[in-house]
Amino acid sequence: MGTAQDSPEKVEIAFTDKGVDWVARYGKAVRVKTKNAGLNFYSIEPLLLQKNMVVTVKTTNLATNFSNVTILKGTEDQDRGGGMVSLFMTMQVTPDEFVSHDMTRQYVLQLVQSLRQTGWQRYIPQTDPRLTGKITLGYFNGSYIDPDYPISFEEWMLLPTSFSWKFYADHTYLKLRVQRDSDHMSPDKPGVYVISLHFDPSEEVERMEVDEDDREQWRKTWVPRATKWRTERNQAEAKLRAQGIATDTTYKDPPLPPAPQGQRNPELPEGLK
Secondary structure, X not given: OXXXXXXXXXXXXXXXXXXXXXXXXXXXXXXXXXXXXXXXXXXXOHHHHOOOEEEEEEOOOOEEEEEEEEEEEEEEEOOOOOOEEEEEEEEXXXXXXXXXXXXXXXXXXXXXHHHHHHOOEEOOOOOOOOOXXXXXXXXXXXXXXXXXXXXXXXXXXXXXXXXXXXXXXXXXXXXXXXXXOOOOOOOOOOXXXXXXXXXXXXXXXXXXXXXXXXXXXXXXXXXXXXXXXXXXXXXXXXXXXXXXXXXXXXXXXXXXOOOOOXXXXXXXXXXXO
């Protein structure tokens, strides 16, 4: 099982970290899996000791704090050598398996607002219509919820068993996901929840959009692919407007990540600005 020393109370993590950096800072608290094809996996799991920890995730300009973290994992690409290509963590409302639905709702909404106050912007996938408010609850079936919409308890209980909020900051995507047990959905009885956060650098997200052989040069095909995505969004928004449903025309897609040495980002045509 390990000892209390195997689980630090506070951890600071950045995407520029390499696995060896985690081990150097946190020693035997870090579990290491390196016998994989191209990827190394590192984790710190205070949940195994029935503890939790505070994690600070550092991006270019932001330092985002998370308390009650039970699992922290980082994935490193051996071939690229630039640090972590993804981060994952889980959080808990209380140490108990069963927790009040409304307590969880309030905890999650406070977390969402904390992210917004820290500087995380709402992110809408490029093929999706730019909707806000209550309509996002039903239209996206839980895959995207407007982070600025205060979900009522009644609306919370009507959401599917898995739902999420999506954010963007510092060329990093963040997905906050809530999963719950469908067998414990009585409003007046406790439920079972898993709260997780997935961080992905936008460079990695864009690379994974193309075939493996094209990933180092994904920028060369980005404009035609983004044009196709924008067409899908425009068509969806036109249908909604025909139904009298407004879209947020002020929303802008995140900028492309900085190009590596020897490359340059494509010029954006007017239709993608």
